[in-house]
Amino acid sequence: MQELIIGFQVHVRIPLSxxxxxxxxxxxxxxxxxxxxxxxxxPSCIHTLNSITP
Incomplete structure (x- = not known):
């Protein structure tokens, strides 16, 4: 996950330097x-789905 974040930061920083x-x-x-x-x-969406399904 950290490599993905670092790669994204490097990818973003170059064109928008x-x-x-x-x-x-x-x-x-x-x-x-x-x-x-x-x-x-x-959570409210899951709660609504749980209350709808029997």
């Missing part, structure tokens, strides 16, 4: 938002 910090902050914010959304949405 003028402003890597801005892109990294935006990417981390989006990733954190998606993670938060999944963390809050998935």
């Amino acid at each position: 003028p402003r890597p910090s801005l892109f990294h902050s935006v990417f981390l914010f989006c990733f954190f938002f998606v993670f938060l959304f999944l963390g809050s949405y998935l």
Whole structure:
């Protein structure tokens, strides 16, 4: 997993070398938002599915 993250950072940093910090902050914010959304949405979705299925 760590190799994948490092490879992604290297892959992203080369084409966007003028402003890597801005892109990294935006990417981390989006990733954190998606993670938060999944963390809050998935349990209720699973709970609803469990209550629907007999």
